[in-house]
Amino acid sequence: MHDSTWTQKLESAINARQTLLESPHTDCYRIYHGYDEGFPGVVIEAFNGVFVIDYKKDIEPDLSTISHYIDERFNPRIIISKGHQTLGKKLKDRFQVHKGSLEESPGYCHEEGVKFDIRVETPHNLGLYLDTRDARRWLRNHSKNRRILNLFAFTGSLGVSAALGGAKDVIHLDRSAELLPRLQKNYALNSLTWDQRSFLRGDIYKHLPRAIQSGQRFDGIILDPPPKVYGSPYAKERPRGQDFSQLVQLCSQLLSPDAWLMCFFHRFDKSWSESEEEVNVASGIDLHVEERLTSGIDFPESNPERKLRVSILRKPS
Ligand SMILES: C[S@@+](CC[C@H](N)C(=O)[O-])C[C@H]1O[C@@H](n2cnc3c(N)ncnc32)[C@H](O)[C@@H]1O
Numbered sequence: 001m002h003d004s005t006w007t008q009k010l011e012s013a014i015n016a017r018q019t020l021l022e023s024p025h026t027d028c029y030r031i032y033h034g035y036d037e038g039f040p041g042v043v044i045e046a047f048n049g050v051f052v053i054d055y056k057k058d059i060e061p062d063l064s065t066i067s068h069y070i071d072e073r074f075n076p077r078i079i080i081s082k083g084h085q086t087l088g089k090k091l092k093d094r095f096q097v098h099k100g101s102l103e104e105s106p107g108y109c110h111e112e113g114v115k116f117d118i119r120v121e122t123p124h125n126l127g128l129y130l131d132t133r134d135a136r137r138w139l140r141n142h143s144k145n146r147r148i149l150n151l152f153a154f155t156g157s158l159g160v161s162a163a164l165g166g167a168k169d170v171i172h173l174d175r176s177a178e179l180l181p182r183l184q185k186n187y188a189l190n191s192l193t194w195d196q197r198s199f200l201r202g203d204i205y206k207h208l209p210r211a212i213q214s215g216q217r218f219d220g221i222i223l224d225p226p227p228k229v230y231g232s233p234y235a236k237e238r239p240r241g242q243d244f245s246q247l248v249q250l251c252s253q254l255l256s257p258d259a260w261l262m263c264f265f266h267r268f269d270k271s272w273s274e275s276e277e278e279v280n281v282a283s284g285i286d287l288h289v290e291e292r293l294t295s296g297i298d299f300p301e302s303n304p305e306r307k308l309r310v311s312i313l314r315k316p317s
Contacts, residue, residue: 006065028047030045033298127155147217220259226266229241255315276289293311
């Protein structure tokens with residue numbers, strides 16, 4: 001692509017995000033979303049002065065133009081680029097540092113005043129999914145005195161938001177043990193007290209039936225399965241897609257009266273309403289949709305059904 005074309009595209013993307021870029025307590029956002037802004041497969045995100053260019057199409061000849069533009073416009077500490085594994089190159093050939101060095105990373109970013117751990121050296125997400133900002137805000141406002149279960153926790157940003165909102169207990173569940181220090185750091189960064197029982201490491205299909213058997217109840221469950229849930233020896237049936245049918249069937253048995261269930265829909269093979277209907281049917285109880293959330297202005301999509309969709313469903317009291 002011509003250098004001037006990149007400059008124009010980036011300029012108009014940044015202008016469209018001006019309110020977000022000016023918000024005083026947030027320094028992490030997607031500054032370019034190529035899917036709707038002219039170059040599918042390329043996204044650029046900023047985390048407290050660390051700029052990350054992610055690309056699924058080979059734009060190596062354009063990387064110096066893009067990083068030069070970012071440098072002129074923002075003068076950040078670090079600019080890196082990461083090519084996707086489908087480009088067929090080794091990680092060391094896909095990961096480039098265009099400015100600064102990884103050691104200069106601040107180690108965390110701020111979102112609406114909340115601090116989150118970031119690891120610049122990780123080949124995938126730095127530690128915070130930026131499209132779920134509104135869900136984190138909702139959790140800060142609707143978790144007071146509630147017992148919360150955060151499923152598919154990753155670095156725990158959603159559960160940390162519930163804890164900051166005054167949840168009386170938050171349990172994070174994820175199968176990856178490597179996440180524990182990152183979760184603990186997110187607690188420490190926000191002066192939250194860490195309890196060893198806050199993290200359950202293991203397979204969700206193993207832990208949920210156990211929790212049901214031991215009579216556990218939660219006042220809020222965060223259910224954010226990846227777009228493709230992998231098979232598990234503990235699942236009754238082979239998971240399909242995000243597997244809401246099996247997962248919600250289990251979760252609904254753990255909900256207290258008046259509890260909410262927050263579901264994240266990442267797939268586009270069903271409409272938003274169809275996804276909610278799938279959840280409702282799987283729950284076997286009459287959950288009503290209380291609120292819908294989506295991603296922010298930094299994830300523009302001309303078709304709203306192509307955006308992240310989050311539904312909060314409530315169990316009757
Ligand atoms: C996309 S991330 C979830 C993002 C997270 N909710 C957040 O907001 O940061 C998916 C997570 O699910 C976990 N995971 C995938 N399959 C799992 C399973 N069967 N049991 C438990 N955790 C699982 C992965 O380890 C990964 O951390």
